[in-house]
Amino acid sequence: MTIPFPLPPGDREPSPHTGWTRTHWEAVADGLLTAAWRWSTPGGALLDLPGRPSGAGVRSDGLEGFARTFLAAAFRVAGAGGEDPHGWLDRYASGLAAGTRTPGREDTESWPPILDHLAKGQPMVESASVALGLRMTAPWLWKNLDEDVQDRTEEWLRGALRHTPAPNNWYLFPYTVAGFLESVGRGDAETAAARGRARELLEGWYVGDGWYSDGDGRAFDHYNGWALHLYPVLDAHLGGSEAGPYGARLREHLDSFALMFAADGAPLHYGRSLTYRFAASAAVGLGAVTGHTPLTPGASRRLISGSLRHFLDRGAVTEDGLLTRGWYGPHEATLQTYSGPSSPYWASKAFVALLAPPDHPLWTAREETSPVEENDRVLALPAPGLLVQATRADGIVRLHNHGSDRVRPHGGETAAEDDPHYGRLAYSTHTGPTARGNIADNHLSVEVNGRGSVRRRIHPLGAGHGVGWGWAASWHRPVFATGQPMEPGLRVESVTVARGVHELRVHRVIGAPADARVTHTGWATGPDAPVVSALHGLFGWDDAAEPLRAPQGTAYTRWAQVPRLSGPAAGTTVHVSLAALTAEPIPLGEAVTDVVVEDGRVRVTWADGARSVIGFGPVTVSPEG
Numbered sequence: 001m002t003i004p005f006p007l008p009p010g011d012r013e014p015s016p017h018t019g020w021t022r023t024h025w026e027a028v029a030d031g032l033l034t035a036a037w038r039w040s041t042p043g044g045a046l047l048d049l050p051g052r053p054s055g056a057g058v059r060s061d062g063l064e065g066f067a068r069t070f071l072a073a074a075f076r077v078a079g080a081g082g083e084d085p086h087g088w089l090d091r092y093a094s095g096l097a098a099g100t101r102t103p104g105r106e107d108t109e110s111w112p113p114i115l116d117h118l119a120k121g122q123p124m125v126e127s128a129s130v131a132l133g134l135r136m137t138a139p140w141l142w143k144n145l146d147e148d149v150q151d152r153t154e155e156w157l158r159g160a161l162r163h164t165p166a167p168n169n170w171y172l173f174p175y176t177v178a179g180f181l182e183s184v185g186r187g188d189a190e191t192a193a194a195r196g197r198a199r200e201l202l203e204g205w206y207v208g209d210g211w212y213s214d215g216d217g218r219a220f221d222h223y224n225g226w227a228l229h230l231y232p233v234l235d236a237h238l239g240g241s242e243a244g245p246y247g248a249r250l251r252e253h254l255d256s257f258a259l260m261f262a263a264d265g266a267p268l269h270y271g272r273s274l275t276y277r278f279a280a281s282a283a284v285g286l287g288a289v290t291g292h293t294p295l296t297p298g299a300s301r302r303l304i305s306g307s308l309r310h311f312l313d314r315g316a317v318t319e320d321g322l323l324t325r326g327w328y329g330p331h332e333a334t335l336q337t338y339s340g341p342s343s344p345y346w347a348s349k350a351f352v353a354l355l356a357p358p359d360h361p362l363w364t365a366r367e368e369t370s371p372v373e374e375n376d377r378v379l380a381l382p383a384p385g386l387l388v389q390a391t392r393a394d395g396i397v398r399l400h401n402h403g404s405d406r407v408r409p410h411g412g413e414t415a416a417e418d419d420p421h422y423g424r425l426a427y428s429t430h431t432g433p434t435a436r437g438n439i440a441d442n443h444l445s446v447e448v449n450g451r452g453s454v455r456r457r458i459h460p461l462g463a464g465h466g467v468g469w470g471w472a473a474s475w476h477r478p479v480f481a482t483g484q485p486m487e488p489g490l491r492v493e494s495v496t497v498a499r500g501v502h503e504l505r506v507h508r509v510i511g512a513p514a515d516a517r518v519t520h521t522g523w524a525t526g527p528d529a530p531v532v533s534a535l536h537g538l539f540g541w542d543d544a545a546e547p548l549r550a551p552q553g554t555a556y557t558r559w560a561q562v563p564r565l566s567g568p569a570a571g572t573t574v575h576v577s578l579a580a581l582t583a584e585p586i587p588l589g590e591a592v593t594d595v596v597v598e599d600g601r602v603r604v605t606w607a608d609g610a611r612s613v614i615g616f617g618p619v620t621v622s623p624e625g
Helices: 022-037 058-079 088-099 122-136 147-160 169-183 189-205 223-239 245-260 274-290 297-312 343-355
Strands: 206-208 377-381 386-391 396-401 426-428 444-447 459-466 469-476 491-499 502-512 517-521 532-539 546-550 560-568 571-582 592-598 601-606 611-615 620-622
Touching (some): 022 343, 223 343, 245 377, 245 386, 274 297, 274 343, 517 571
Antiparallel strands (some): 469 491, 491 502, 532 571, 601 611
């Protein structure tokens, strides 16, 4: 698709894979900003982009447009040492003055006040972008503001310190506000308290392997990179201080996260807020800027430029240069109630890479291959309960989910809150989950009296890997939408073994009522998709997989088809299948020569003679019997 703003010619000498250089990044930032500013109020305080408002309301959405685009402008200007050929900072200075003059008034320019997260608290989110933008551009913007505008801005920002954030990454918003205020000599006990509280919570949310949970419980998604790692590491970088444990954790995070980009630049499609798109590369760029990365500069640029170009080449931007709400083009099922017309501009965080000046190795080193282009890899992450499976030949990355559910510790397990972006067994860089009301992809459902179940709270049972293979396991209690929400004693233990392109999926259903059945689905793909989904029953299924339709499609296709197996389940039963997502059809039925289920163990013999042995109670997985 045509990108609706001018870009320089591609340069394959320094960038043999993407053709993009730092000048392309600057041009994209300028193009996005130019398009968004066409929708500003006369005073520039609000950017009222067209479209259905979010749950926070039109005024909050207008502030969101100002704040999130300010991030892009700040990265752009700060990375250029203050050079501002398009006069972006003058516009944001005018907007600051107008928006903070009478906060809360229902007029053309006034910003909404910052309140508790349960009281339309979205402005607290935007306060962090305003504060971060001001901190990065302080020598050219803040220091030239009239003192009364500085005072008004401080007073508005302090609302973030005096109200209650949502119990997750939101605590990093007052942390960031406080960091800015302290950086300009306006710190006090209130700012110190906000920063101390955020640090305390971050320690509790860190689980290991470079991963944080986004709040209490088990929520592992892209908020790791574009929030939980970004704010503390960037704060230390801007302050000229050591990042301490935050820098080491970012480095470890990138060790696994760098593998989660496809060869075509796509990040994994899982978790919430996916309309932020290329913000997924923010942690990679931040690691390169700060030095907290295991990646070479050339590999880092390959990932960030690949991700940025991936979306711009696939319709993420409208003909008039605005980011749409969706994945490629508009896609309603990708969104949340808080997704407004300006929400996609959280993608501005990707431009943190521009803080590396033109002579930085991130921009001068020759582009290298990305991790998925080097060789096949299977990587287990026991702490978050994830298993990454990447194949070089087709450039596809798959994520097997045995640990991320976004169910709060105090929350009940209700089917009404089933979230396709967390409850499925697997996600990838080339497919999206089917929408609610359609057949669920990558899902095991226990059916009791015709009622199908969903997976809510996920309990990890372990994960590990060897050379060329890996596994992850979990258990859950099936939850039903009608009738009693849970069946007494009913639980499902699930194991995924990844080996090459193959996904061995083993489920043990325990305590199923008489006449219960189970169904299991594979990947959702469209008729014109560049990938093929296959599902083959090995044990515990009635017949071959049947294709079912998902008319609402996914973020990748308007209409999708999902393969499904079904079989009986009464008491304790074991169900074994083989799934694959590949660029070309493969003879899945020939991959395994023998399956033996006895004495609480499943022994699978592969066509090359290797074996995978899965034991239950406790779960164990080994490469040979």
